[in-house]
Amino acid sequence: MKKQRIPAIEYIRGISMLGVIGIHTGSQYLGNPGTNVHLIALFEIFTRFSVPIFFFISAFGLFYNMDLQEKFHYKDFLQRRFKTVLVPYLAWSAFYMLHYTFLYHDPSLLSLPIIFKYLFFGFACYQLYFLVIMLWFYLLMPIWIFMVKRMTSVYLVLLLIAQIAFDYYSSFIMNPYGIENQLLKALLVNRLNYWVLHYVFIFVLGGYLAVHYIDFQHFMKKRRTEIYVFAAASMASLLSYYYYLIYAKGYDVEGAINTAHQLCPAGIFYTIGASLFLFTVFSNNNASSKFHDLLAFLGRHSYFAYLFHPVIITYLSLLLAWNNLLMTGKTALLFYLLVVTLSLFVAAIVRKIGNKLPWLNRLTIGIAPKRTS
Numbered sequence: 001m002k003k004q005r006i007p008a009i010e011y012i013r014g015i016s017m018l019g020v021i022g023i024h025t026g027s028q029y030l031g032n033p034g035t036n037v038h039l040i041a042l043f044e045i046f047t048r049f050s051v052p053i054f055f056f057i058s059a060f061g062l063f064y065n066m067d068l069q070e071k072f073h074y075k076d077f078l079q080r081r082f083k084t085v086l087v088p089y090l091a092w093s094a095f096y097m098l099h100y101t102f103l104y105h106d107p108s109l110l111s112l113p114i115i116f117k118y119l120f121f122g123f124a125c126y127q128l129y130f131l132v133i134m135l136w137f138y139l140l141m142p143i144w145i146f147m148v149k150r151m152t153s154v155y156l157v158l159l160l161i162a163q164i165a166f167d168y169y170s171s172f173i174m175n176p177y178g179i180e181n182q183l184l185k186a187l188l189v190n191r192l193n194y195w196v197l198h199y200v201f202i203f204v205l206g207g208y209l210a211v212h213y214i215d216f217q218h219f220m221k222k223r224r225t226e227i228y229v230f231a232a233a234s235m236a237s238l239l240s241y242y243y244y245l246i247y248a249k250g251y252d253v254e255g256a257i258n259t260a261h262q263l264c265p266a267g268i269f270y271t272i273g274a275s276l277f278l279f280t281v282f283s284n285n286n287a288s289s290k291f292h293d294l295l296a297f298l299g300r301h302s303y304f305a306y307l308f309h310p311v312i313i314t315y316l317s318l319l320l321a322w323n324n325l326l327m328t329g330k331t332a333l334l335f336y337l338l339v340v341t342l343s344l345f346v347a348a349i350v351r352k353i354g355n356k357l358p359w360l361n362r363l364t365i366g367i368a369p370k371r372t373s
Contacts, residue, residue, distance in 0.1 A: 003064060006213075007296065008282035009057050014298025015278060016057075017306045019050030020127065021339050024310070026257070028317055029332040035253050036329045037246055043332070044257040045242045046235070049274035051130060052262050055199045056275045058134065059144070059206030064213060068149055074142060081138045084366035089131040091363040092307050093124035099311070117186075121193040125310050129193040136196045137203060148207040156201075156208065160268075163201035167263040170198065198263055202271055220280045227276045234273030238266040297344075303365045304347035305340075312339045312346075 026043025029035060066072075097118060101109045108114060122129035137144070151159075176188035192198065209216045220227065242260040245251040251259065261267050282295070316335055320327060327335065354361030361367050 006060075006064065006283075007292070008279050009061055010299030011282040011292075011295040012053060012057050012275075012278045012299075014295055014300075014302045016050045016053050017298065017302035018340060019047035020306060021309050021343070022047040022336060023050065024127070024313055025332060025336040025339060028313065028335065029327050029329075030254055032327050032332075037243075037253055039329050039332065040253050040257065041239060041242055043336075045239055045260060048238060048260075048262045048267055049271045052199055052202045052271040053275050053278070054130060055134070055137070055203045056206040056271070058137070059203040060210040062141075063148060063207035063210035066145075068145065068211065072142065072145055077141060078138060082135075083362070083368075085131055085134055085138065087362060088303075088307065088364060088366045089122075089128065089135070090119070093119055093122075093128060096125040096128070096310075103314070121190045123193075127306060127310060130306075132194050133196055133199065136194060137199075140196065144204060144207060147204055148211060151204065151208045156205065159201050159204060164265050164268055167198055167268065168265065170195070171261070171263045172259075201268070202275070205272070205275070217283070220276075220283055224280055227273075227280050231273035231277035234266070234270040238264075238270045241266045301344050301347035301351065304350060305343040307364070308346060309339055309343040312342045 022043045026040055026047075029040065029043060097109050097115065101107060109118075118124045120132075122132040170191065174188070174191075176185055176191075179185040179188065196203075238260055241264070242256050245256040245259055246253065262271055316338060320331070320335075325331065350360065350364060354364065358368055
């Protein structure tokens, strides 16, 4: 029996896409020596939940539609998931490697060693590493099923503690740069691009809440105020850490955002707070139908926009450079709006074309037309 669709999953996906574009816009704005620290906080800190929350909703969707009492068909699962992630990953990687080869006249990007390296780490473009980590989550799915089946609130707390400890060690203590073996060094230096261990807790939490969705619904209704307070407190904690690094520790803006990120303790709690907050808000049906339509539109086209938006960023940045324009605060905000608008516009056009040419949707977003009986 097919379960009822949960619009909140799609809505959160759309909001997360907007956050990711904000982070990448902030990276462009950092080129301004007179960067406004508060605008960077908006672009780079406020949005830090955006990537890990994708793992939360991905796990939620997987486990919500899975019967844990039935036998898990690993091969069939991988075949389905690879169509939605691996095929688009390979297609977009090929696109970006060819694109940057011609744009920057660098044929070395098409050598076999570089291609293998870029595919393994998700180097073809800076947003693609998410798909690499997602593929590793899929490959290790039996482990997550084993964990979710046996998960309790006590085990969740213990897993959270272990996650905080591991992410802290990986982010602030581990130093692989002195390793002589170049292969091992590369595997460790680029660990953020493929280690699922950085996001195990938020993935398992998504799966656990999906399996116990009825209890989760009651929790959201009964503890709505507490959820909002926790989300606000977790956001304030991460922002405070960012400002502390700048004003008390003397960090520059780039150093601060590279420290106050989603894997620091405050960042982990902010991801949890944002996940619960957004799910609670979007589970409330009191909003207007137009608002829901907008969220549905964002969610529907979020995958393509997420994968495509670096193209818009590249050419808007080149346009600024060609005209010797500095990215001021106002320009950065306009830049963000243009990237979002153009990415969604192209996404909608390609999706429509893909309805006529199904192979296009299969390659770009991993979906095929629904079969009609």
